[in-house]
Amino acid sequence: MFDVIKKLKFFFKENALQYTFSFIALGLGNLCAVLIPYIVGMIIDDIVNGIMNTQRLQMYSIVFIALIILTYLLDFSWVFGLFSGAYKLQKQMRSKMMRHLLRMRAPYFERFRTGDLMARGTQDIRTLADTAGYGMEVLMTSTVYLGVLVTMMGITVSWALTAATILPLVPMIYVFRKKGAEIDERYETAQKSFSKVNEDVLEMVDGTRVIRAYVKEEDFIKKFKKQTEDLYNKNNLVAKTGAVFGPTVKIFEGLSVVVALSYGSFLVASGTLTVGNMIAFQLYLGMTIWPIIAVSELILILRQGSASMRRVEEIMDATDGLVLDGQEDITEVKDIQFNQFNFRYGSSESVNLENLDLDLEKGKLLGIVGKTGSGKTTLIRQLLNQYPIGTGSFDMGEFAYQQYQDPALRRMIGYVPQDHVLFSRSVRENIAFGKKEATDEEIMASIRNASFEDDLKKMERGLDTLIGEKGMSISGGQKQRISIARALIKDPQILILDDSLSAVDAKTEQNIIENIQKVRKNKTSIITTHRLSAVKQADEIIVMDNGKILERGTHDELIRQKGWYYEQFLRQEIKSNETDVKGEVK
Ligand SMILES: Nc1ncnc2c1ncn2[C@@H]1O[C@H](COP(=O)(O)OP(=O)(O)OP(=O)(O)O)[C@@H](O)[C@H]1O
Numbered sequence: 147m148f149d150v151i152k153k154l155k156f157f158f159k160e161n162a163l164q165y166t167f168s169f170i171a172l173g174l175g176n177l178c179a180v181l182i183p184y185i186v187g188m189i190i191d192d193i194v195n196g197i198m199n200t201q202r203l204q205m206y207s208i209v210f211i212a213l214i215i216l217t218y219l220l221d222f223s224w225v226f227g228l229f230s231g232a233y234k235l236q237k238q239m240r241s242k243m244m245r246h247l248l249r250m251r252a253p254y255f256e257r258f259r260t261g262d263l264m265a266r267g268t269q270d271i272r273t274l275a276d277t278a279g280y281g282m283e284v285l286m287t288s289t290v291y292l293g294v295l296v297t298m299m300g301i302t303v304s305w306a307l308t309a310a311t312i313l314p315l316v317p318m319i320y321v322f323r324k325k326g327a328e329i330d331e332r333y334e335t336a337q338k339s340f341s342k343v344n345e346d347v348l349e350m351v352d353g354t355r356v357i358r359a360y361v362k363e364e365d366f367i368k369k370f371k372k373q374t375e376d377l378y379n380k381n382n383l384v385a386k387t388g389a390v391f392g393p394t395v396k397i398f399e400g401l402s403v404v405v406a407l408s409y410g411s412f413l414v415a416s417g418t419l420t421v422g423n424m425i426a427f428q429l430y431l432g433m434t435i436w437p438i439i440a441v442s443e444l445i446l447i448l449r450q451g452s453a454s455m456r457r458v459e460e461i462m463d464a465t466d467g468l469v470l471d472g473q474e475d476i477t478e479v480k481d482i483q484f485n486q487f488n489f490r491y492g493s494s495e496s497v498n499l500e501n502l503d504l505d506l507e508k509g510k511l512l513g514i515v516g517k518t519g520s521g522k523t524t525l526i527r528q529l530l531n532q533y534p535i536g537t538g539s540f541d542m543g544e545f546a547y548q549q550y551q552d553p554a555l556r557r558m559i560g561y562v563p564q565d566h567v568l569f570s571r572s573v574r575e576n577i578a579f580g581k582k583e584a585t586d587e588e589i590m591a592s593i594r595n596a597s598f599e600d601d602l603k604k605m606e607r608g609l610d611t612l613i614g615e616k617g618m619s620i621s622g623g624q625k626q627r628i629s630i631a632r633a634l635i636k637d638p639q640i641l642i643l644d645d646s647l648s649a650v651d652a653k654t655e656q657n658i659i660e661n662i663q664k665v666r667k668n669k670t671s672i673i674t675t676h677r678l679s680a681v682k683q684a685d686e687i688i689v690m691d692n693g694k695i696l697e698r699g700t701h702d703e704l705i706r707q708k709g710w711y712y713e714q715f716l717r718q719e720i721k722s723n724e725t726d727v728k729g730e731v732k
Contacts, residue, residue, distance in 0.1 A: 150277055150451040151285075153459075157235050157278060168227030169286060175220035176291040178213045180298045183433065185209060187302070187426030194421055224283075232279025239271045239458065246462055252532045253492065254466035261345030266461055269340060270454035277451030284440040284447065292437035295430055303427040304419060310409050311431065314401035315438065321394050326445040328387045334453040336380035343377050346370050391442035399435055406431050468534055472550045479558050479639035479670060480543035482506040482529075489528060489536030489693075498524045499536060500693045506670060506686070511663065513681025514674040515711065516690030522674040523564065524693070526644050529672070531555055560638030562646040566625040573602065574609035576628055580636035588635060595661040596631035597654045598624070622649035630658065634665065641671040647680050655680055678715050687711070 151158075158165050189206055192198040247263065299308040350357065350366055357366055410427055413419040419427075483506070489499040499521050506512050514522045527533050528540065531552055540547045547555075560580065568576050577592060578584045589609065593599055601624050605611040613620055613628070620628075626649050633641055641662070647655045659680060662671060673681050681687050682701045689697040689704070689711050697709045704711040 148448065150274070150448055150455045151281075153455055154235070154274070154278055157231075157238065161231055161234065164227055164231055165282070168224040168231070168282075169290075171220045171227065172224035172283070172286050173290055173294075175217055175224060176287075176294055178217040178220065179433070180294055180430070181213060182210070183426045183429035184298065184302055185213075186429060187420075187422040189422075190425050191420050191422030228282050229279045231282075232275040235278045236271055236275040239274065240267060243267050243271070243458070243462065251466040251468055252527070253468070253534075254464065256493075257464065258461055259341075259345050261343075261348045262341040263461060264348070265337065265341040265344045266457050270337060270457045273450050273454035274458065277447055281444065281447045281451060284444040287437050288440035288444050292434065292440075295434050295437065299427060299430045303423045303430070304413060307406065307410055307413060307419070307427060311402045311406045314405060315398050318394060318398040318438075322391070322442060322445050325387050325390050326449050329384060329446055330449040330453055332380065332384045332387055333450045334456070336377065336384050337453060337457060339373070339377040339380045343370075343373050346373050388446055391446065392439065395435070395439050395442055399438060402434075403428075403431060468531070472548055472552065472555075474545050474550045474554075476542070476550045476554045476558055478543075480508045481541075482640075482670070483539070483541045485539040485541075487528075487536055487538035487540055489524065489533070491524075491533065496693075498693045499528070502538070502693075502695060504688065504695070506672075508670055509668040510685040511666075511671045511673070511681075511683065513684035513687035514672065514690060515676070515678060515681060515687060515714075516696070518676075520690040521693040522690055523644055525690070526561075526642055526672070526674060529640070529642065530559065530561060558639040560633035560636040560641045562626070562629045562633045562641075562643045564645045566622075566629045566646075568613055568625055568628060570612070572607075572610050572612055573605070573628060576613065577631045577635055580632040580634075584635055589631075592631040592635040595634050595658070595665055596627040597650070597657045597661070598627040598631055601627070623651075623654070626650060627654075627658070634662070637665075637669075639669055641666060641669065643671075643673045643675075645674055645676065647673075647675060647677065652677075652679060659683060678711070678718055 185206060189198070192202060243266075296308060296312065299311075346369070350370065357363060406427060410419065410424050414421060414424050482504075484502045484504040487499060487502040487504075488497055490497045502525070514525065516522055528535060528547075531547075535548055542550065542555075569579070574586070574589060577589050580592075581588065586609065590599075593602055602608060602611075626646050630643065630646060633643075647658065650658070655677070656679070659673075660683075663683060673684065675681055678701075685700070686698060687701060687704055688695045689709070691710070697704055697707055697711055699707065705715065
């Protein structure tokens with residue numbers, strides 16, 4: 147149960163001054179509080195003994211007011227100290243998690259779904275922060291404060307009465323231990339269900355348009371209701387176990403009061419205790435209610451904290467399983483060579499790239515075509531270091547690919563993925579993402595090369611137009627071209643367009659390809675596409691089928707081979723001519 151505190155030790159150490167100060171303030175605050183019943187006892191004994199006068203009353207009043215002011219200041223200090231520490235922990239853990247996630251690659255995100263990661267990054271980290279804030283308060287209250295109270299009861303009133311009063315509380319510890327373990331298990335199950343709800347929400351928000359188009363709202367609502375009901379039931383179980391703690395405390399506390407009253411009265415009657423002692427004892431006993439409840443709170447919060455810690459550790463300790471130990475720097479990409487190269491995804495039954503031989507000279511344009519699922523993107527992913535590198539040889543210049551440092555490799559590549567990712571920022575910021583210090587002239591040049599200039603002119607705020615969630619919605623073709631401009635501005639050694647021209651018309655596609663060829667002399671470019679016109683000018687085109695290279699050559703050579711490429715080209719030409727005849731945009 148205390149393992150969560152052990153695991154948070156690094157944080158308590160880092161903020162040792164803040165926690166020490168808070169604990170001292172909390173201890174002193176508690177001490178001030180326990181002095182009050184002691185003084186009340188003295189006042190009552192003064193009255194009973196007939197020695198109370200104005201002077202003594204004034205003195206008691208001043209001490210009371212001083213204690214109240216001091217308690218206020220001390221309480222403020224520790225509450226602020228502990229709870230600001232909790233926020234600091236949240237901030238730190240979230241930044242750490244974000245750094246970890248940004249380092250992870252594809253296999254990691256196949257293992258943990260976005261909704262699950264969000265649940266762990268929000269609610270579980272908040273639970274951990276509660277442990278560092280409220281948890282520390284109840285830890286101190288249930289140990290130091292309770293200890294001070296019991297000591298005061300023993301020293302100032304009677305050890306015998308104190309022992310007799312505490313005895314009925316012992317069986318309570320057994321109940322707490324048993325229920326604590328139950329809370330741990332139930333809370334973890336509830337958190338898993340919360341992750342699932344998060345995943346469903348994300349999927350629904352993302353897919354709203356498709357859900358509505360297929361009139362599947364009711365199905366999704368039903369499924370979501372079932373999931374939220376499951377979460378409700380599991381949280382209910384947590385609440386049910388948690389609810390046992392409060393009444394249990396009250397029952398045992400009640401027993402203590404009965405013992406205190408009966409045994410206390412007997413001691414007063416026998417002359418061992420004064421009336422003032424007896425009243426002070428009752429006040430102390432009343433004050434132990436919160437520290438004893440705090441014991442139950444402590445168990446609750448530490449158990450929940452442990453479960454959340456396990457969930458956070460699971461994603462922080464997990465890696466994408468990809469070994470990155472390359473040492474070589476790279477500033478220029480020379481030839482890229484694959485030799486008898488094979489690759490298979492971890493979850494795939496068959497080989498996804500098979501006996502691949504490919505020699506891509508520096509500065510050349512390579513076209514990759516082939517049926518869907520033939521392995522085009524898989525080959526690109528190897529270049530992007532997104533999955534484990536396959537077997538056989540894969541060299542870049544003088545070294546094997548794995549011998550290079552991963553960040554250095556990524557700096558060499560400008561990548562336009564199939565699924566365009568634009569940030570909810572301005573057009574300028576989205577494009578300058580590829581080159582931080584880019585001037586507006588450079589941004590405009592890459593916009594022209596990506597054939598986005600005319601579209602930009604129609605945007606009222608030009609480069610400052612906000613796109614994405616908070617800004618205007620833009621078409622698929624516009625998204626593709628902003629993504630291309632972002633890659634072009636980086637002027638990378640290798641430019642990769644992965645089916646990135648599918649949403650633009652044939653004329654725009656032609657312009658973009660010509661611009662790319664113009665601005666990327668002596669730099670390598672790779673284009674995967676379904677539309678063969680996009681790679682007509684490539685220095686080499688490979689046709690992939692089932693992870694293998696089926697045909698290769700220039701456009702003219704492939705046409706002469708009269709294979710898949712030839713047939714596909716004819717088909718696409720006929721289609722394009724038909725479109726022309728109909729007078730539609732080419
Ligand atoms: N992450 C993955 N895990 C397991 N198998 C995968 C994964 N990604 C792709 N595959 C499989 O690998 C094969 C090649 O897929 P790939 O995405 O490379 O095809 P592609 O030629 O790019 O297709 P498309 O033209 O439709 O984009 C397919 O059979 C696909 O199902």
